[in-house]
Amino acid sequence: MARDERTLEERLEDERRLAEQRRLSEMASQDSALVKLLAYSLAPYKKWLIAALVLMVGTAALNAVPPYLLQQAIDGPIARGETGALWQITLLYGFTAVALFGLTFAFTYFLQQAGQRALADLRVRLFRQILRQDHGFLTGSSTGDLVARLTNDVDQLNAVLSHSIVIVLVEGVTLIVIVGVMFAVNWRLALLSLAILPIVFVVTRYFRRRIRRSSSGERTAQARISAFLNEHLHGMTVVQLFNREEESEGEFETYNKRYRDALIELRWHSAVFLSVQEVLAAIGLGLILYGGGQGVLAGWATLGTLVAFVQYTERAFQPVLRLSQEYNAVQIALGAAERIYRMLTQEPAVKSPPHPKPLHSVRGEIEYQGVHFWYLPDEPVLRGVDLKIPAGQTIAIVGATGAGKSSLVSLLARQYDPTRGRVLLDGVDLREYDLDDLRRAVAVVPQDPICLAGTIRFNIALYREDISDERIRQAAEFSNAARFIEELPGGYDYMVLPNGENLSQGQRQLLSLARALALCPDGVLILDEATSSIDTATEALLQEALERVLRTRTSLVIAHRLSTVRNADRIIVMDRGRIVEEGTHETLLARGGYYARLHRHQLLANAEADAKAEAAAASKHAAD
Template sequence: MSQVIQEEEIVAKQYDLNLIRRLLTYVVPYKGLVILGVFLLISTSLTDLAGPYIIKIAIDNYIARGNFRGLLFISVVYFIINLLSFLFRYLQSYATGVLGQKIMYDLRMELFSKIQSLSLSFFDRTPVGRIVTRVTNDVDSLNELLTSGMVTIIGDTFTLLGITVLIFWLNWKLAIVTMLVVPVLVVITNFLQKRMRAAFRALRVRLSRINAFISENVSGMHIVQLFNREDKNFQQFNDLNQDYKKSALRSLFYFALFGPLLSLITASATALVIWFGGRSVIAETLTIGSLVAFLQYVDRFFLPIRDLSEKYNALQSAMAACERIFQLLDEQPAIKDASDAKPLQHIRGEIEFKNVWFAYNDEEWVLKDVSFKVSPGESVALVGATGAGKTSIISLLCRFYDIQKGQILIDGIDIKEISIKDLRRHIGLVLQDPFLFTGTIASNIRLHESSISDQQVEEAARYVNAHTFIEKLPLKYNEPVLERGAGLSHGQRQLISFARAIAFNPELLLILDEATSSIDTETEALIQEALAKIMKGRTSIVIAHRLSTVQNVDRIIVMHKGRIVEQGNHQELLAQRGYYYRLYELQYRSEAIA
């Protein structure tokens, strides 16, 4: 995990422009909204620029001369200009808000699609909380950049240019005096920007750590409470929270410093204008109206920069989030379809492993030169101690991982040459730890597959003997299922996941991974009855800890430390008095003692 965190923190600063360019590709489909937003921003800027000049006219041409009628006219004009500014500002805010929501929707959809396409090896090394942070917090952070960032910068730039032209037109000497503080502003902004960017990047990483820790602890709360780990975990969370607080305070220090420094620079520029401009008014080389207008323009010159300082926190957070989002989007799945992948419409169900070597990490071999063949319709059981490589065979057959050496064939075709979706469409998989989604019993059986009717859902449940307990629920098949199936017993969750596999009707392959290892005797009897029907005529690979569940299969493959050590049916293996015999004797004695 530390390596993943380190990789997230090391992101080159010089890629800022590349990030903006890449983000702009999500803006292009909504260029109409962008053009509208820019037009409204420019219109807002023009009305804002007109305000001080109208005040100049009011003072010099009407107030100083006592022209009441002209003063009424200019007051109405000033009100109309500000009313237009209000309308333009409202429409611009709404347009950019819509733009931001549309882009965030697209980003969330692309991120979710990317997450679903990644191989299991990615999820093995990446905490769930970190992934959730990408799709939620990080995408939300971009909203400020999209709604008050890119488009607003265009408007602020136009305003700055407009004010610069106007103040030089009004009085070029006072304009030069104003510009004396700009180099100081540039130096301070550049100094603080570098530190704020690093602080916000660190802040997002630490937030991700907190999310990952909370997610892990909530998922394993029964273990936490059973082993009295509350105090220890509280201390761990306190350390993470303290680390986050330190990063937050560091970023807050720079943010809090930027605003006041900018106000001080603005005040310095205003003081210089009052001094030099006031002397010009006294010398009668500058009108009072021009000085008032000039002072307002000076204040508005620094207003866009002041706005930027207020939004700097969100903008820097958005840039850091942008880096992390694109980092995830650039992640490539380890398992991909070959360029010439073949469809697999119909299969007979022949499975063959030929000299298969596999390791999750480098050359720490989990499977060593494994070879076996399963004929169409044959039922085979894989048995052996924990770590023998049984589950790895299932994962490889489903292409959750790829082998390093050898071949895995289905009907004589290497599975690497078959479309992954087509391959998995023929596989029914029931895991030891059944996973149920939030929804209803029926939605968990059909997984929202519209082609599976209510009748087929019920038939699948009846087939695996789940219908009886479902009918006793208040809402039957519409009974709500809480997260991960909370409220249902392990056996009930197992039967539902079994019904799910049957509802999708894998044509010739049904792969069961220790499906009965954690089920009570009564439930096991029900599922064994269903198994006998399901396995008939289907190619089946069964993995079970209880050897009593595999006695009736056609063949048993015994594995030990990644190798096949014995093969045969139950009676043949007992007669050999080898490894299987020792496993059986050990389990028989354990059950007898129990």
């Protein structure tokens, strides 16, 4: 029994040590990430940065001057009763005040000029890097996370740059200068004054650690409340409809209590720390008063020196306290820097080759050769697909959810690359083309139409400025979007709200189709037909446009509508990552296999309706 206990303890101890080691090595890498990031981003603004640093050191040195002048005044003119000399010292004192003010402003100016620009550059670099990633990455990371990287994390760096660095430098140099001056003026008092500092340092470190721990506890508790509240605000209707109010209130109370306790714990740590600090400062002062008093009485110190040392001792406390305060901010920034750095060094999985083959006009002949694909090695998505599509054909892809339909088509626009095998366009491996060329040759119309805030024109041409109004209009007409666009106030200049809130789902789909036609007027079209229900009138327009569009070019359609399937040149039936059947609508039905079954299920409801309609018509007939 005892033996078991010991091993358990040992194991825990081992685990603790391991975790500590991991944390340390993580920190080491974080440190270098922060330094690398800052160095890299600030490099173009070196001159400003150096100016700022020099001015900061100057500010710090000036901080040591006022107590020294005070000492001079007390021991000099005041002791001797010379008002004239007091004037001179007063002027110097005033001059120091003005200089400190000016220097502080100047270094802030230079530092901000460099910092703000460097961080803006960093944001742009980061944004570009995110957009360069393949779809697997974009799908796998939540937009919220990515936005946080670009905003919060960069802001953390900003805090370090504009605040922590200033404090570390100014306070650090101030401490060094003060210690130097103290030793120069009176080494005995200097030793006495510094005696307390190591204790302050140790105590501060101890409390800071505890405060950090309880403050992270407080943040966690707050985040829990926030997440709980967020979810309940979104689902409030359901909470109310299902009479769950009391339970939810009880849960909220638990989180709320935890938050309250965390707040009080944090409060306790900081209250004790601040009080201890106050006593320590007084002990330091007491030491100087006692030691300096002895010195004055014994003659190895002057009254002015004593007064100056009282001020120096107080001033020397500040760096020790403030430096440790910044420790926390720097810690947070280290995490942020590490995340940004990881993002910046993440090589996109899909890249253009160094020497791409030209892709001028696309014929649209597609071939899949032994294509295997998976996101996770033990979950194959495509398992050996061979498929040849002659130019100009329309292929409808059907199959159950998870059969690999979307993955199959996404390989074609190089949203992913196949894990094994290859995909050819006009006889050339896709990976040999320039990525931008390829993506101008392969248009993807996603199932969920996306709209950006901006005019209708912008939503069709996006950021491409080489697309004429004429081409935009043609695309809109061809896709049947023109009808609703022309009815909008302002027509093509109508402002679409973020997420296309002021357009209906059907209108967004028409717009999305128009976009594909405008941006890729020829080449291959990939279409993931929408399943979500839209109103019947728009549906008819969309249907008509699709039929027209599909006739003109090589198309791969993940088909949900019967008419699309029926009109396709060829139908591919997928099941668990393989093509299990292919042929035309008729041949596949005749085969009586998977497709026929699928078709029957889909038709059941419609056929039933059909029968009823006939019956109704018949009864009407009879009534007549």
